[in-house]
Amino acid sequence: RDAARGDVAARFDSTGATVETAFVLGEFYRRQGVWKFRAVGQGYDSGLEGLATDFGITVDEPQQTAPAEPPPAPSAPPVSLSKITLTKSAPSVSLAKQGGSSGAMRVNLNWQVRKQFSGWGSKRGRAVAMHADLDLDLCALYELTDGRKGVVQALGNAYGALHQPPYIHLDGDDRTGAVASGENLTVNLDHKRDFRRILVFVTIYEGARSFADLHATVTLQPQYGAPVDFSLDECTVPSTVCALALITNTGDDLVVRREARYLVPERGVSPQRTVDQVYGWGMNWTPGRK
Template structure:
C-alpha cells in the first residue's frame, strides 16, 4: 500500500527507475531540474521540460504531459554530481495554482504507487509550485513532498535553479560599440505553440541558420499517451496501443503511406522521405512513437497528414491523454492534444503539414473515423485498403 505524505514529509525510495506522476484537473506544464549540492543546475541540459524532454544522458525523461504528466527517473544512472531532482508545475500564463482545482504528485515503483502527495490548493495564488524532490542522503535516495509556491511563472523559476533563459533583446536608438561577446552555450527558449480549436494553425518559414539545401531540417513528430487506462504507466491491464502514421502526397501527384501496419516504415533519405522509427509492439514504450520527416525535401512535398489509430485496447481517446509534438530546428515545439472524445472511433487524423509556396503550415485536425477507409474517403487519398497486421 502506498504511503501518503504531508507537505514537508519524506520517504525512502529504491535506487531504480521511478515514475514521478503529476495529476491535475486542468492541463499544466511540468518541469524537472537536476541540481548539485548548491541547489543549482550545472548546465542547461539539466532542465527537462516541454522544449527539452530528456537530460543529455537520458536518466530523466519527460514521458507524458497535460493533466496526467509523468517523468521517468533512473536513479542509478544519475551522475554523482546530481544531488537532487526537483519537480515543478506551472499553469497557463495568467492563471495561478488554485485554478488547477486538484493537484497531486506521486512516486511509482514497478507500476505501483509508492508515495502519494495530495496538494491542498486552498488559498494558493502562486504562479508556480515546487512540488517535490528526489534527494541523496547518506548514499541513499529519498523523496520529499515540498509544495512550495513560487511567484513569476516558469522563467523566474528556471532562473532560480540556474538555467539561462533566452529573452528578446530590447532595441535602443544608438547602441554604444561593445566588444564581441565570448562564445557561450545557447540559452534555453521557453516558447511553445499549442494548437487548439480557437488557434488551429501556425505558419513556419525556413530557418535562416540552417545550411543551404537543408530546408526545414529534420522534422520530428512524437506521439505520446498514457498507455494504461488503469493502474501505473507501465501496467499491462487495459493497455492502449496507439500507432502513429502519415499520409504523404508529393507535388508530382505521387502518394505514399507510412505506418507500422503492413511494415510500411518508410525511408528518410529516399522517397517518401518520411520514416517511422521502430514500432514498440509491447505497448510499453516510455517515449511513445516517433516519425521523422526529411525537411530538406520539403519543396517536393505537397502535404503530410499525421494520423494515429488504436491498434490494441478499447477505443477511448479521452482517456489516452494523447499529445502530438512537432520539433523543428530553430522553432518552438508545436503541440496538439487528443483531448476530444472520439467515441468508439479507432482512427484520428491529427494534423496536416501543408506546403504553401515552400513554407510550412501546421494545421490541427483532430478528426475521428471508424477506420482507414472512411478517413481515406474524407481526405480523398484513393488507396485500396485491406485487413493487415503488424
C-alpha cells in the same frame, strides 16, 4: 552475426552521408516477447549533441572563455523560437516563421490512460474497453508534388525512408506512451518542396475499443525551429482513428494545422480507409498485419 554459426543474420549499408558527424545506425527493440532490429540511418550534422537532444537528453552549454561581443545585425526577419501550442481558436502555424524550414522534424505522440480496465466498463454511459497491453500506431498519409501517394505505418512494415521518397520515416512501435519515447515519425524538411500534403494520424491497433479514456499530446520538433505541440480533446464517440495534424505545402512554406479529429469507421471499414475517405486521398487498401 549469428553468435553460434558466425554467419550474417542481417546487413544494412548506410549510404549517402555528406556533412553528418553522428549517426544512429540501427536500434534493437522488444515487441511481443521477441527482440527485433531495425535499420535507421539517421544522421546529424550537429554531432553527438544533436543526437542526444533529439532523444530528449539535455546537453549543458559549454563554458564561455572568449569575451562577449555584440551579435551581428540580422539579415532576415527574426523568427520566434518559443514553443507554440495550437488550439481550436489558433489551429495553424507556419514552420518557416518558427525557424523550422530545414533539417529533420520529429513528430511525437505520447499518451496516458486515464483509467485501466480489464474488461468492459462504462464512462458517462458509453461502453469502452481498455487493457494494459495498449498498442497505438502513429501513421502518416502523404502526397508528393509528383503525384505519388502512400502511407507510412507499422502495419505492413511500411516504415518509409528519410533520405528518399517519401522522406518520412516511422521510428518504431511503442506501447508505453512515455513522453521520452512514445510513437515517433521523422520528416525530412530538406525535401519540403517535394511534399504536397502530409496527414499524421493515429489508430488503435489493439488493447482498446476507442480513445475515450486516453489523454494524448502531439509534439512537432523541428531540428532548427521552435517546437509545436497540442493536446487532443476528450473523445466522446466510439473512435478507433484520430486525425492529428495536416501539413500542407503553400508554395514556399509548410503550414501545420491541428486537426484533433476523432473518426468512427463504418462496420467493415478499416481505420486507414476511413481517414483516407474523409480527407480524400483516394488510395486502394489491402489487409495487412504487423
